[in-house]
Amino acid sequence: MRTIVQALRELTARGVSCHVMHGNRDFLLGRRFCEETGAALLSDGTTIELNGQRVLLMHGDTLCTDDHAYQRLRRIVRNPLVQGVLRRLSLQQRRALAVKMRAGSRAHIGNMERAQPYIMDVNEQAVLRTFRQHRSDCLVHGHTHRPAVHHINVDGVVKTRIVLGDWYEQGSVLRWNSCGFELVTLRRG
Numbered sequence: 001m002r003t004i005v006q007a008l009r010e011l012t013a014r015g016v017s018c019h020v021m022h023g024n025r026d027f028l029l030g031r032r033f034c035e036e037t038g039a040a041l042l043s044d045g046t047t048i049e050l051n052g053q054r055v056l057l058m059h060g061d062t063l064c065t066d067d068h069a070y071q072r073l074r075r076i077v078r079n080p081l082v083q084g085v086l087r088r089l090s091l092q093q094r095r096a097l098a099v100k101m102r103a104g105s106r107a108h109i110g111n112m113e114r115a116q117p118y119i120m121d122v123n124e125q126a127v128l129r130t131f132r133q134h135r136s137d138c139l140v141h142g143h144t145h146r147p148a149v150h151h152i153n154v155d156g157v158v159k160t161r162i163v164l165g166d167w168y169e170q171g172s173v174l175r176w177n178s179c180g181f182e183l184v185t186l187r188r189g
Helices: 002-013 031-037 068-077 080-088 091-115 124-134
Strands: 019-021 040-042 046-050 053-058 138-141 148-154 157-163 172-177 180-185
Touching: 002 031, 019 031, 031 040, 053 124, 068 080, 124 138, 124 148
Parallel strands: 019 040, 053 138, 138 157
Antiparallel strands: 046 053, 148 157, 172 180
């Protein structure tokens, strides 16, 4: 973790704007992390303007409404009381808990991908509701780690949903400028 903090500090010290959004396992990142790295923490569901388009940035886990077990766990770990207890654990205790949670997560994903793979992806109705609620032109998210660009008809208007990949398997980056966007898969190693 120290290596990541230092790398982000070096990046922001060069004047590069860096924004971070909570993911599955880093939900305790907060003020101290931002002070140490110079990064700014984005709320899940942040809307920005990019070249005339309203772009909604999300982690993406709240779109996976069919995964009831994950949604239950998310409600628990995002509870401020639970987070307060977790912050009071020693680093060694938090690491041990993280190892157990990762193992449980891998087992859950493996079971779901064999039995009901659709549960591990976004729910189409949740995506439509999100586009309507935020009145966005484009939605960018991760969580499912299935990098792709989807074009979706929302009330007669075609919207774009961009899914970013993970950093364990392939890595991906979204490049966006005045000419448009490009979802790029990064080579490993």
